[in-house]
Amino acid sequence: MSCLLRRRLILIRRAFIDDLDDIVRIENCSFNDPWSAESLAAEFERPFSKIFLFTESVSEGEDKDATPKILAYIVVWLLCPEGEIVSLAVDPPYRDRGIASALIRHVLEIFPNICWALEVDTLNIPALRVYEKCSFTRKRRIKNYYGNGRDAFLMTI
Ligand SMILES: CC(C)(COP(=O)(O)OP(=O)(O)OC[C@H]1O[C@@H](n2cnc3c(N)ncnc32)[C@H](O)[C@@H]1OP(=O)(O)O)[C@@H](O)C(=O)NCCC(=O)NCCS
DSSP, X not given: OOHHHHHSOEEEEEOOGGGHHHHHHHHHTTOSSOOOHHHHHHHTTOTTEEEEEEEEOOOTTSOTTSOOEEEEEEEEEEETTEEEEXXXXXXXXXXXXXXXXXXXXXXXXXXXXXXXXXEEETXXXXXXXXXXXXXXXXXXXXXXXXXTTOOEEEEEO
């Protein structure tokens, strides 16, 4: 766990439409083929879509009115009894600090008794590591899932 995570109070909260610009910013620097701002905005309208943010709170001694910086987001679809992690990204300077794992574990905890699934690029080593740390296992390979010959693993809990 990094110094940053030890020093500061970390908050995970539901996202609101006012958070869209930050979500789009992280999306754009995380994916070669990012969702558009319109697609991300549409997620707020879908009753089965839930978006959570990992934010950094203000430390003791800092300006208490400062807006906590948004460090990461996760989008999940809840179609009970099934659930899917449909998007997850961490702001690049804040990666490898356990943030994605914390977001996933939060979602798994607050939505229990769900059969979770996701698709992940077979070459995305950090994402595979995160999902396996969070108890997802590789169910099968989906050939050419992303086009251009890129395969995905279907992972489930
Ligand atoms: C994938 C992603 C969400 C992970 O976020 P994160 O907050 O860095 O994840 P965590 O810190 O919880 O865990 C990352 C793990 O990957 C490991 N890792 C990172 N890069 C690695 C590499 N090149 N090789 C092997 N392991 C690697 C880290 O060491 C860590 O594992 P550890 O805890 O056992 O040390 C982040 O890299 C990201 O936003 N990537 C771009 C968007 C993306 O690919 N999203 C997933 C779509 S399915």
